[in-house]
Amino acid sequence: MYNRGFKFYFLSAALIIVSLTSCKKWLAADPPLQVDENIVLSTEQGFKEALNGVYLQMGAKTLYGRDLTFGLMSVLGRSYDTTISPAIANLYYQGARYNFQDPELKATFKDMWNNLYVSIANLNNVLESAEKRKTVFTGNNYNTIKGEALAVRAFLHFELLRMFAPSPAAAGLNAVSIPYVSKISPYAVPASTTGAALDLCIADLKAAESLLSQTDMTTSRFTHWAVKSLLARIYLYKGDLQNAQTYALSVINSNKFPLITAVNNDWMMTKEHVFSLYSSLNISTDYYKSVLNTNPALGFTTQNQTALYVTGGGATTDFRRAFLDPTTGVALGNTIMPRKAYATATNLANVLPMIRVTEMYYIAAECATASLDSIKATDLLDSVRVHRGLPKYTLAALKTDSLNIEIRKEYQKEFLSEGQMFYYYKRKNLPFASLPFTKVPVVADASYVFIKPE
């Protein structure tokens, strides 16, 4: 009798435990046509795939695949001087006019805003999951994944800020900027001030800086050196020139990114990339053709090519002049020129530069100019010039005014159709009348601030 009772309790207890645990598992049915987070993020490789997903998202047509690089952003940054007909390419026509109220332009801004924040949400999910699943990581990989996700999150927020908020030069640091979203949630985050958003970027990047390895020289992912470079860029934007210079010099003096002296048909100059984004070759060719080859054909006249590269402090020996090569266009049955983004056997046009080391020289030069160290500034500019087929400046110390002009010209020449010039003009809050190569008049109420969709 005792025996039977014991058996009863033992069996019931066993049954309860087994059924409760198996029941919970049975009820957690995973969606069959999607992959549950628990499966994707159960391995280190899964975390990498989630980050790859973000890089692939960034390669979209309205993002870095086209419009944030050689597309719309280069139109805004005056990398082309073609007269664009509104009938052929309304988006670029309105872009050239800075007519941000145009519905098509507004729709593109909305797309950019939406998709950049989609990537941020993906990064936040990676960060939160990594915190919960520390055990799946081996070696230093937890730090790498976390650092990379934090850094890309800061990068994208800074991009949004540069597009959708007024620059500190125009509206100071207390203007309303963008929401800094550091947690995945369906509920709104209020917009920060420009200063606060920049500080959040800096905080994320500082955290990433200590997490990422200094020896990792991959350029297609966000590394320690990309973080440092981005910090230089952000400090400069914020007006903290001392920190900007420190970080810019730390990248230059690391000697990990030597400057090249000839392109060897690598027009993107991939060896000087600190951070670049891979785009699929087929896709980038499609995108390239959609703006540079077929209608609308954005391009540059030989006349302005000379004005940009030769006139003034330039020379015909500047090999960057060949960024604009009439023969490329001819080969494609068209007379347009920027060959940079056109892929050939040797030109890795699908490696889109996000940060190049030359920008560090220019940042450092700008900081030196501001602190009235003309010798240093001239020297930094000369270091680039000698690697570009140009002679050094005749003076060892240019005047402050000419330094500023030279820096701007160097930006223009160096980052042609890379989408960087717009940010330069915006950071400097340049009057629209002084924008170069203006073929269509800029609208009366033009602004450097993209229109937020919300």
Added chain:
Amino acid sequence: MRQSTTISFSMKRLLFAFIACLFINSGIFSEVFAQKKDEARQVPKIIEKVRISVLDLMDGTGLDSVYITGGKKGQYTNEKGIVEIDSVPGGTMVFASKNGYLAQSKKVKANMQIRLAKKEIASAANDYRNGLYERPAEHFSGAATIVSGNDLRKINPVNFIEALKFYAPSFIVTRDILNGDDPNVTPSVKIRGAYNFPASATIASQSGTISTGAQINPSVGDFVASNIANPDQPVILLNGVQVALQTALDIDINRIERITILKDAAATAVYGVRGGTGVLYIQTKLPRKGDISVTYSGQVQVTTPDLSSYSVLNATEKLQLEQGAGFYTNNPSLYQSRISEVNKGTNTNWLDAATRTGAGSKHTLSLEGGDDDINYGLDFSLNNILGVMKGSDRKNVNLGGFISTRLKNLVIINYLSYLRSDASNSTYGSFSDYARQNPYWNPYDPGTGEMARILEDYTFQGNTVRFFNPAYNGTISTTDKTVYSRLGNTTNINWMMGYGFNLNARFGISKQSDELNYFLPPTHTAFANYTPTQFFQRGKYNQTSSEFTSLEGTLNLNYNKKSGLHQFYASAGVTGLQTKSTSAGIELVGFVTDKLSDLAFGNAYSNTRPTTGVIETRLVSGYGNFAYSYDNRYQVEATINADGSSQFGENNRMASHWSAGASWNLHQERFFHENKILNQLRVRASVGTAGNQFFQSYLGHTYYNYYTDRQYIQGGSNSGTRGIGLGAFLTGFANKNIKAPETQKQNIGIDAVLLQNRLSFRVDAYRNKTNGIVLPVVSPASTGFINFTYYDNLGAIENKGIEFDLNYAIIKNAKKGIVWNIRLNGIHNEDRIIATSEWLDKVNKANDAMPVDQTRPQPRYINGQSLTAIWAVHSLGIDPATGKEKFRKANGTETFTWDAADKITAGDMSPNWLGSFGTNVTVKNITAGIYFNYQFGAKMYNQTLADRLENADLTYNVDSRAAGNRWTRPGDNALYKPLSLNGMATSPTYATTRFVESNDFINCSAISLDYAIPQNIADKIKAKNARLGFVANNVFSSGSVKAEKGIYYPFHRMYSFSITASF
């Protein structure tokens, strides 16, 4: 909240202990039996004195006069159930039998006990059964309506839904003005009121991403998908196993034994998360025991279209109207050609062009027989339903096999069923296309007499104008057909354990496979306006295959015990339910000729990938119910339930529900005894909760998808074989707290039977409040939730009302065989929104904006308002001076401009009262009845006045009222705006209170006549129970709104004749 979780957990533990206990017990029993076998193997010897006591299996009382044989002669037990037999050889079998009990034999022992089980006596017709346990109606405190199959068949011999609403006003069937009586459209039904917002307002559509939470092209048998699409629909249980409403409609109505509608908390809390919207429990007939008998029932049903709501112009009138409106001012030659056509006598009645009188038939054959040990039945039915649109039909074939066997106290029942349904939709297209064709157009080619493709063809100002014949599409190889087959098996094992215990196990499995074939041939008028470059894109073929599998297992333990004046009932059980739904569809375009109508002849896929969906759901449900009755006078009962579902977020895996009820049988009180007026009077009340599982799946999961066409690696086309650059992106973010909405239910009711059982009266008042309705969360773009939506428990709806049912036997003369009954019932229900969300505000805003059709009133979901309110702008009528419509703005001023912001509630589509009345008379073997349903106090937007009168385009035919009452000159007090060639283009009429009308009606739902052939005549063909029947449905109706009904598909009138006989 936290507290309830712990309760549910301890509940669950208790439950498992219970089940575990059962298993162990069964083990113990088998051990006991095994021991007995060992004893029997010993050497036989004479047992001097055998004392046998015979007891009732269930309550353990001694049974007298049991006939016992053992050894030589038979003997009877005494009043204590004991008998003693002398000198019996060991190994002899003792056989015990008693009338009303199942006989038993057992090996002899010196002191033995035999427990006899009562033969199953069909429990009283009005006993309450819910699919898990049963209680005598007098001991049940909840609200449930029970309707027998025989009663249903009196009203409608095809569709039980139409019949059920006659007996149960709380079973509300929405009259589908658009789809009419389309045999292939499942009606939408609900119990009492609304529990949810319509699916259109609760599911966020996301461009670019496929919805992963609800099946896209579900199988017709997919009850998960059909309940998401109709979130107020009750759970349908067919013999205790959940099925889709259409599956229940597909079975032969002749097989329905009875239907129980479970309404309040006391009835539905046992079903937990499935009980919120009520439960429809359908039981099918069990085969009769006895000699083999065969029953045949044949039926012919004739359906004719009911076009009485339509009134269109004839050829002459239409031409006159056009002429008057200046249609021919610039094109007099067209007028000439048309008038000559009219003069030739062309006056086509287009309403008849696509409709027909359908003569469907139904044959039911069943075979049954057996005894207490083995009982069997076979049934077969063929139901050929013909709709009133040409080519619209539905053919159902049902096959079923039933077998039950008894092993001692164990009864095993198995029912295997097969259903095949061939449902074709009319190839003629939508009926609305016919209602608008001009009567001076001839659908037939005058030369060939064949159906013409082009009705009219003329050139005007250099443009060719062509009108195509919709009826042409019906004569070519157009196909719109869904075929499905369903195989189902239900096994029931019932073990009368004795001592008041009864264990029941049920296992149901079903699998349904559907295939939809939809083909529009290249000459179909849908492609008539394709340009020459699109020539090879004409023709479209869509093939969708879907499948639905459901597995359901239930284990129930019941206990009842009567001790003096105390009666106890206890039941506990667990249910597990798993469903899987899959669907895959492809679409091809580019067919060259009508003849090549196979998928293989398509030129290309219209999408690069097939449309696919897979949804799996899982549910575990446990309940316990306890009821107690004291002296049949006072009853109390309580239910607890705990459910776990894959639909819930991981932080809310369990949902618990409860109910408590009490009833008082006043008629059992001493002061009511010996009373000639009052036979029965019961007062009942219940309160509790049940849940609502009908929302999208996987809302509690965060999930990813992979880029399938690119990798994040350098080089060429971003493809590589190593897969290191694969990229994943979020496609859904979990709400780990998502849970089922909960309905709090209150019910109070009175049942009375008066005047020597001639008058019965039942009234129930109720209030149901559903909280935590699952709605999308509005996420700004900066959250990154662009391609998917986060859902949360946000909205709330309350319904409350009162229902009654009155039945009176005017004549009840059993001797002469005359019975005359009348019945009146009704329900008053109010639905009210009590909590909305930001999402619903967004829906409201979108509904008021222009891309949404404003010519019809769009719903608004506003706190405190009814779900069925009609929102329209307050009209002050047609201004006599200008002929423009004058409106009152929200701020009280008058305006000529229609503005959605000025909308007011212009009435409610839900009636104040809705119900039925009817009477039937039986004189000897003839029964005749007439049954009506009614509603009053409802409003309706007269869409016909908007679409077919004021907004009408005179290019096509219009409502016959289009000519009159129009404003023509200043000073006219007109009802309608001035006539124009195209009202929608000149001055569109948007939702206006001017067209809101009272929607009261009385509809004669059935007239029936039944004749039982006298046995002496039936004997000549060796038949038994032979009957002849006639039922006419929807014969006439009288209503206050003059508007077209049955827009895409007309309503029908149905006349059916049937003959039934057993052999």
